Amino acid sequence: MKTQASTFSDDFDDPLITNEKGEEAHEEDLWFLPGPLEEEPDDLPPGPRAEPPDTAVIEDWAKAEGVHAARLARVAGRLGALDDRLLRGPEGWRYRLALIEAADLSWFAGDRVSSDRLALWVSMRLSGAQDDPNALARVGWAVRRLTVGPGPKVDLAAFLDRRDPENIQDSAERFEDRAGGWLDVMAAAGDLHPITRACMGFHLWSLAGLGQHGDQMEAAVTASRIAAIDGSGAIFAPLAMGGAGGLRASGLPPERLARWLDGMSSAILTAMRTLDDIESWTGRAENSMEQLSGRTPVALRKIFTEWPLVSAPMAEAMTGASRAAVQRNLAWMEAGALIREVTGQGRYRMWKATG
Numbered sequence: 437m438k439t440q441a442s443t444f445s446d447d448f449d450d451p452l453i454t455n456e457k458g459e460e461a462h463e464e465d466l467w468f469l470p471g472p473l474e475e476e477p478d479d480l481p482p483g484p485r486a487e488p489p490d491t492a493v494i495e496d497w498a499k500a501e502g503v504h505a506a507r508l509a510r511v512a513g514r515l516g517a518l519d520d521r522l523l524r525g526p527e528g529w530r531y532r533l534a535l536i537e538a539a540d541l542s543w544f545a546g547d548r549v550s551s552d553r554l555a556l557w558v559s560m561r562l563s564g565a566q567d568d569p570n571a572l573a574r575v576g577w578a579v580r581r582l583t584v585g586p587g588p589k590v591d592l593a594a595f596l597d598r599r600d601p602e603n604i605q606d607s608a609e610r611f612e613d614r615a616g617g618w619l620d621v622m623a624a625a626g627d628l629h630p631i632t633r634a635c636m637g638f639h640l641w642s643l644a645g646l647g648q649h650g651d652q653m654e655a656a657v658t659a660s661r662i663a664a665i666d667g668s669g670a671i672f673a674p675l676a677m678g679g680a681g682g683l684r685a686s687g688l689p690p691e692r693l694a695r696w697l698d699g700m701s702s703a704i705l706t707a708m709r710t711l712d713d714i715e716s717w718t719g720r721a722e723n724s725m726e727q728l729s730g731r732t733p734v735a736l737r738k739i740f741t742e743w744p745l746v747s748a749p750m751a752e753a754m755t756g757a758s759r760a761a762v763q764r765n766l767a768w769m770e771a772g773a774l775i776r777e778v779t780g781q782g783r784y785r786m787w788k789a790t791g
Contacts, residue, residue, distance in 0.1 A: 493640070494625045500689040501632045504697060508629060511697050514704045515631070515664065515673055521711060523669025528742030530671065532714065533707050534582035535744055537660070538575050540676035544683060545653040547571035552745045552779070552786045554579070559743070559750050578657050582672045587661040592619060596654055611646075618644040622662075631673070634663035635696040639685055656683055663700070674703035677710075714741055717789045721774050732757040732765050740775065745786040 501508060522530055535554060542549040549557075549571055557563055557572045558579055577597065588595040592615040621640060625633050641647055641655035656675055663673035675682060682699020685692070718741055725733045735755040739746055752762045766787060769775045775787040 491624070493621070493636075494628070496689045497625065497628060497632060497636045497693070500693040501628055503690050504693055507694070507697050508631060511701050511704070512629065512631060514701060514708075515667070515670065518674075518704055518707055519664070519667040519670040521669065521708070525669075525711065525715075526738075526741065528738060529711055529714065530669075531583055531742050532744060533674065533677075533710065534579055534672070536707075536710065537582055537672065537674055537677055537703075538578040539744075540678075540680065541578055541653055541656050542571065542575045544656070544676055544680040545574075545651075547574060547653070549575045555743050555745045555786075556747060556750065559754065574653055578653055581657050582660065584671075587665060588658045589662075589665070590619075592658075595658065614645040618646060630665050631663045631697070631700065632693060634659040634673070635682075635693050636689070637662060638683070638696075639689075639692055652683070656680075673700060674707045675700060677703040678706035679703075713791050714789065717741075717774070717791070721769075721789075724772050724774060725769075728765070728768070730761075731755075732761045736762070736765050736769065740787075740789045745778065745788050746775075747784065747786050 522533075535551065535558070539549060539551040539554050542554070547568065549567075553563070553567060553572070554575055557567075558576055563569065563572055581595065586595070593612060598611055618637070618640065621644075622633060622637050625636060628636065638655050638659040641658075642651060647655070657672075660672040660675050663675075664670050667673075679702060680699065681702070682696040684695060687695075718737070721737050721740070725737060732755055735757065736751060739751055739754055743750075748759070748762055748766060751757075751766065752759050755762065766775070770777065770787065773790055776790050777785050777787050779786045
């Protein structure tokens with residue numbers, strides 16, 4: 437039996453390959469060798485690409501907006517009236533409403549920060565042993581975002597004070613990507629009314645993977661800024677004042693939007709009543725305190741228009757007056773029924789303007 441001849445040069449430069457008859461094989465017979473370079477057809481499935489916003493979701497909310505068009509118009513009108521009133525009023529009114537809204541949102545989100553604790557924390561960074569510093573920080577963030585700064589329209593990470601860590605794992609989805617997806621949907625829903633868009637964004641928050649750090653608080657504050665995006669006086673739309681029924685998540689878009697509109701309407705009316713009360717108090721205080729001399733009475737009156745609750749150390753720090761001057765004027769205002777003490781204790785006493 438003949439053996440198949442197959443010899444190679446010592447340096448492997450010129451291999452000799454034969455066929456089964458012992459003859460030198462031609463290149464076309466060597467099927468196992470790679471053929472000439474040819475452009476292969478592009479029949480592979482496409483790689484990952486950015487998915488377009490879910491138009492079906494936006495269509496569902498557009499239909500819900502059509503169902504509640506009349507109710508939406510009424511709420512938008514009330515928000516416009518609040519916006520105009522804040523535009524013409526003193527700056528302190530906006531801050532006062534932001535404090536009340538943030539405190540009420542904290543109860544909805546489970547942090548349960550009372551307005552007196554919030555006032556002390558925001559003004560002087562004072563907290564008690566029983567206070568949760570993380571909860572105070574979250575509510576303090578809400579106050580800042582409800583009073584100043586750009587909205588969440590472009591840089592959501594900056595608005596939320598959240599950034600991806602530099603050493604994030606490859607398998608972990610980046611916050612920047614999740615935020616980008618949510619912003620894409622919100623941008624695609626640009627034809628919706630800002631109030632409807634805010635409601636949709638609030639209910640899509642967790643679905644977008646954004647619900648990790650203070651989920652409900654962040655979502656509500658972001659939505660409140662979006663709802664008032666066209667305003668000049670009101671930087672946010674009240675959602676939680678007088679109850680947060682509009683923030684309950686259940687049902688289809690028409691049910692959620694109806695509850696949202698009812699809750700916002702109630703919150704706006706609460707905000708308007710708050711402004712009515714403080715405007716009435718300001719006029720009464722000006723008449724009663726005109727006999728007092730110095731800058732401390734005027735400064736104290738301004739503080740009580742801005743803050744729901746005021747302590748003596750807080751007033752001392754914000755007015756720059758001496759402790760004796762502050763205590764003397766607080767006692768005079770309390771005797772004149774302009775303010776009343778609400779804590780009922782000897783230390784850490786807090787006063788509020790009387791209605």
